[in-house]
Amino acid sequence: MQQVGMMLRQPTQLYMPLHQGALGHTIEVPELNEDSLDAFYYAALGATDYVINNKQELFLNQLEIFKRGIQNENTNAAVKDYLINAQNESIGRPGVDENTNFFPEYYILPVAKDLQKNDLETYKMVQYLLRNNVKVERTTASVTVDSVVYPAGTYVVNMHQAKRGYANLVLYDGLDVSDFNEMYSDTVQNFSAMRGFDRYISRSVGAFTGKTEEVSGVTIPSTNLDQSPFEQNYVIKNSNNDAIKAVNELLANHKAVTLLENGGTGYEKGSFLVSRSNLRTVSSKYLLDIVPFSAAENRTGKLLKAPKVAIAGATAFMLKDLGFNVTTDTVAADVLINSGTNLIATGKPFIGYGRTMLKTVKGLKVLPGLDYSTPVNKDGKEDAHEGLFKAEVSQDNVITAPYADSEYLYTVSAAYITKVPEGAEILAKYGSGADFFKAGWWPNNEAAQDQVLALTYNTDNIHVTLFANDLMNKYHPQNQFRLLANSIYAAAPAATKEDGMDNGVNEPEPTTPSTPWQPSVTSTPAPTVQPSATPTPAPTPTVQPSATPNPIGSNFTDLGKVAWAVSAIQELAAKGILQGVSDNSFAPLKEVTRAEFITMIVRAFDLLDVNSPAAFSDVKASDWSYGYIASGVKNGLINGVGNGKFDPNRAITREEMAIIVSNALKKFKGKSVSDTNAALANFKDQATIAAYGKEAVALLTQEGIVQGLTADTFGPKNIANRAQAAVIIDRMLKLN
Known part of the structure; x- marks a missing residue:
């Protein structure tokens, strides 16, 4: 990359070289005067002269970058000296050693509801990538990668491509550059966080080989109301921006919409209640998450009307x-x-x-x-x-x-x-x-x-x-x-009878019953099961109660994608060590928090002591996890994170989980590691395991309780999910 002129603009630094392959620059002038104009003129001439005299070298450099992408080469060593911090020290690429490729093998963008919290933005992301000539593939069958089952129709960005740099720029977490004293402009890309969808990473070589087809275009589906079980009213979940657009269109046409003050089965408070007939007027235009709403449910809420909003x-x-409806008239x-x-x-x-x-x-x-x-x-x-x-x-x-x-x-x-x-x-x-x-x-x-x-x-x-x-x-x-948007709805005046909001009409119930529906999990950050806007395999029928109750755990209907963990989940649920998020749902791929995992361990060894104190500023005595955290600390299984805090709601890493289980194995099973170095020898990323966690990871590896994310990586900083936690606890309990 060449710097030309007075200043290299940050977005150029981020965007142009990665998009085009080799060269990018921005020319700016310090003052609006003749000297600055001359500087601009001669800088442009200089840049043009450079390109004319070095075009073959520039072209070959561009091909070299494309070649590195197609082969997904590990170039950490080659670029290390050029990546510096604010002190001009070479720091290389963050989070990986020289032997671990900074670029993953795949970025994975599922649209299945149990893996994705916002399928609308996922479809838009795929469209964005395709517009920018990034190759995207789609699975043609179910594929299990890194213990996650991705169904057919999952989008995959294979990083063996010329524009891997561009794909990585928009899908990577991003960098913390706060050590610099100044920054010209915005640096954050991270589309998954900024747009609110789930993306997954895999470093497993060839995991999707022969199981995908190339995608040339994507059409975002709409909402098929007739695929949802029949009710006269439905909840539009407040889960994506299409929900806001649909509500505003309904209000603009004087259709009744209620902002619900309470959550229910499959939806959170702050969702929107509409009649089936009114919903039908917008369903074909938007991709909405809808939930049937029975007459027996609590419909307390605020009847909305189209607000006039002043913003400049x-x-x-x-x-x-x-x-x-936007205006500049603040009085009106x-x-x-x-x-x-x-x-x-x-x-x-x-x-x-x-x-x-x-x-x-x-x-x-x-x-x-x-x-x-x-x-x-x-x-x-x-x-x-x-x-x-x-x-x-x-x-x-x-x-x-x-x-x-x-x-x-x-x-x-x-x-x-x-x-x-x-x-x-x-x-x-x-x-x-x-x-x-x-x-x-x-x-x-x-x-x-x-x-x-x-x-x-x-x-x-x-x-x-x-x-x-x-x-x-x-x-x-x-x-x-x-x-x-939610703040506007909450603050604006409610509709009254004089506003004449139309409740719609009752529709005749179809003679052919609709497909059985499984409610989504409410009020959790986990991906949820919702009615899909595109044809999907029929959900598992709801288990009917029998004369003899089924064992706890056997009613979970969302374990199909974690077949490797089913027996562990069901056994531990039957013992009361694990609990589902509802009667029929376990949410196996939901992240596990520190509070949740120590609770599982305390239950596994029956350690709960309700009189134990937990001296953490972020753990209140009224919290559901207070007694479990206190009991875990009392038994030496877990500590806080420093500064008097426990961080109970943070997702637990594989490394942290290993430390807790290791402490339990030592205390209750009399286990110890025989050779830490030997146990970790197969993990190429062992250098990224914290010094205080290496013995724990080694012990669990030695005892066969944990395995690597891949054959030669452990992934200590990766987040653990509920299915993984269940398997680890099950293996721990079954050790002699």
Whole structure:
């Protein structure tokens, strides 16, 4: 890559070389004067001259990069000296040693509901890749890779291709470049986090060979209402941006939509209730997650009407695209967004996001006691920090309940709330732990950990909802657009009888019964089983109660993709060591948190002591896991993460899981490792196992309790799922 002119612009550095293959530059001038114009002119001439005199070398360099991609070569050693930190020290590629390829073998994009939380954005991602000439394949049959069963129709990005660099740029987690004192522009790509879909990684060579076909185009399916069991009313789950567009279209046509205040079987609070006949008017236009709603269910909620929203600037376009009625007239608006702050005191609902709005609202003194802080760089400047960070999201408010309780969110103006006004409800807090900051440029981001991220205040005729992060930026962080949409629905006036919202008409029940339906798991970050918009194999019929109750665990209907773990799950469930997420669902591929895994271990050895204390600031005595965490600590099985915290809701890594099980084996089974080095010899990534975890991994490997992710890698920092946890505990208990 060649640098030309006054400044190399960050997006060019990220985008152009990887997209085109070899060369990319941006020319910028420092001042709007004749000298700068001359500099621009001669820089352009110099660049042109360079290309003319070096075109063969540039062409061969481009072919070399394409060749490396097609062969998916490990180039860590070749590029190590060119990848530096803020101190100009060569650091190489992050997270891997020289012997482990930075590029995976595959990125996997499933659309099956038990593996994917947002199939809409997955289809869009595939379309995006194809538009940018990245090759995408699709499985033609069920394939088991790294203990996960991917059904036919799963999209696969084989990284043996010329444009692997571009594919990796948009699908990779990203880099934390916060050690630099300045950054020109945004750095975060990470489409899976920014758009809100699940993507999987595999380093297993040839895992999909002969089991895929190349994809030339993708059409996003719509919602087939007739494939869902018949009811006169349905819930539109608040799970993707199509849900917002569909609701806004219904409201624009005076169709009745209720914002539900309670969750139910297969949906969360903050979802939308509509009649079947009204839903039919939009179902063919959008990909929606719908759930049949029986007459016996709780329909308490807010009857919506189309709100008029005042917002200025480029973000107005984004809200228009979601279907909102946008205006610049703050007086006529029903809801104000980052504008019309002079009307807050009059009682008009206001939604603000970003550092500037925190400063403005604080200055108005309409929220008594509100205060905030902003991390600064080494020069003490409040620059436009940006990045992906972990947030803990409230499940008790319609604004945030549709999201998982732990989400990665985004900001471009780092700030956090330090003082919450009395009477305000906290909607979200910044997370904590080693995985708090995923990617971006945010010096001193650790200062935000455990601080308040968002709140809503409805007291004394003041209606304000504030987010410290930026909900919208250049149309990229689409995963958090619904936070703004939900805030609008919650703040806007409810519909009344005078608004004449149309409830639709009852439709005749079809004479042919529809396919049996399995409810999705509610209020969890795990992918859920929902009615599919495209034809899928019929779900397993619901088990009918018999005279003799089935053993606990035998009713789980979602174990088909983890056949290797079925017996362990059923046996442990029958013993009460594991529990399903509902009567018929186990969610085997859901991530396991630290609290959940220590609970399983404590149950396995019957260690629960309700009188044991847990001295962690983030574990409350009222928490369901309090006694299990306390008992695990008491028995020396687990410790906190430092600074008086336990981090109970963070997904547990394979390395952490190994340490806990190893402690149990030593204490209750009298086991010890005979030769740590020998046990780890087959793992090429053993250098990435923490020093304090090597003995534990060695012991579990020696005893045959764990195996590598592949034949020669352990994957210590990979996240464990519920099926894997079940198998490990089952093997542990069966050791002599």
